[in-house]
Amino acid sequence: MIATATTMGPVYLTVSDLExxxxxxxxxxxxxxxxxxGGEASLGTDGRVLxxxxxxxxxxxxxxxxxxxxxxxxxxxxxxxxxxLAHSIRDKVALSGASDHYVSEALYLRDPDYHGIEIxxxxxxxxxxxxxxxxxxxxxxxxxxxxxxxxxxTADWEALPAGTIVxxxxxxxxxxxxxxxxxxxxxxxxxxxxxxxxxxxxxxGGYHHHLGGNxxxxxxxGPAPAGAAALERATIVLPDAAERDRLVAKVADAxxxxxxxxxxxxxxxxxxxxxxxxx
Numbered sequence: 001m002i003a004t005a006t007t008m009g010p011v012y013l014t015v016s017d018l019e020x021x022x023x024x025x026x027x028x029x030x031x032x033x034x035x036x037x038g039g040e041a042s043l044g045t046d047g048r049v050l051x052x053x054x055x056x057x058x059x060x061x062x063x064x065x066x067x068x069x070x071x072x073x074x075x076x077x078x079x080x081x082x083x084x085l086a087h088s089i090r091d092k093v094a095l096s097g098a099s100d101h102y103v104s105e106a107l108y109l110r111d112p113d114y115h116g117i118e119i120x121x122x123x124x125x126x127x128x129x130x131x132x133x134x135x136x137x138x139x140x141x142x143x144x145x146x147x148x149x150x151x152x153x154t155a156d157w158e159a160l161p162a163g164t165i166v167x168x169x170x171x172x173x174x175x176x177x178x179x180x181x182x183x184x185x186x187x188x189x190x191x192x193x194x195x196x197x198x199x200x201x202x203x204x205g206g207y208h209h210h211l212g213g214n215x216x217x218x219x220x221x222g223p224a225p226a227g228a229a230a231l232e233r234a235t236i237v238l239p240d241a242a243e244r245d246r247l248v249a250k251v252a253d254a255x256x257x258x259x260x261x262x263x264x265x266x267x268x269x270x271x272x273x274x275x276x277x278x279x
Contacts, residue, residue: 002188004205008166009235011071018055030160046162061114062224066271068231070116074167081121086152098140103128103208113229132192169234170212178270179213223272233274
């Protein structure tokens with residue numbers, strides 16, 4: 001199995017208007033600009049990069065291709081999610097969904113380039129550990145969530161809190177069996193729950209999921225065309241170079257030519273999604 005300490009890292013996206021993107025992700029989502037220059041920007045919390053953008057003027061969304069379904073920002077506490085929801089209500093942030101997944105509570109949005117975003121908080125692990133098969137999608141009890149705040153109308157909110165991480169990355173893929181063959185059988189993620197022909201969720205260390213793959217919008221589809229507003233790569237963070245090199249060797253033995261990059265080694269899943277294996 002893949003090392004239990006494996007986590008997810010930054011997601012890299014192309015966008016049509018970098019200034020518009022930065023404004024949205026800072027004022028609406030609550031990230032801070034960590035680095036910017038040369039038509040690129042990295043955003044995150046407390047110095048940790050969570051998402052990075054590269055401007056491609058005129059780029060158009062490609063929602064029916066393989067690529068990103070959503071990047072999921074995991075908040076440290078349920079109260080943090082309640083404060084973010086209160087902010088979204090006060091500041092009229094448009095949501096595309098709000099769900100109770102049994103393992104977590106989640107809010108969904110799309111940025112100006114139609115990139116999917118999930119902002120969520122986990123339920124205590126002891127409530128769902130060993131029972132991830134119960135993970136589903138029910139309506140979120142918004143009143144109950146906001147009830148953790150003294151007064152949602154005046155609850156303090158300036159930005160996402162320190163400790164926010166990329167909890168998981170959910171991808172659009174072309175085939176569930178091919179996705180399992182790559183992430184489960186080759187990279188050795190644990191298969192947590194699969195809906196045959198529709199979606200699969202995988203993790204390291206028994207987490208409910210670090211990676212999701214679905215065909216809801218992309219069954220049989222190919223990668224986004226060049227110049228689209230799309231996923232450039234997602235990041236899998238391994239605990240050490242030995243584990244990274246072990247997995248890179250497995251991918252190479254399977255017939256790929258992994259690409260050395262300054263920040264890691266890039267490989268691709270069967271749908272063409274690029275993955276940076278880093279430490």
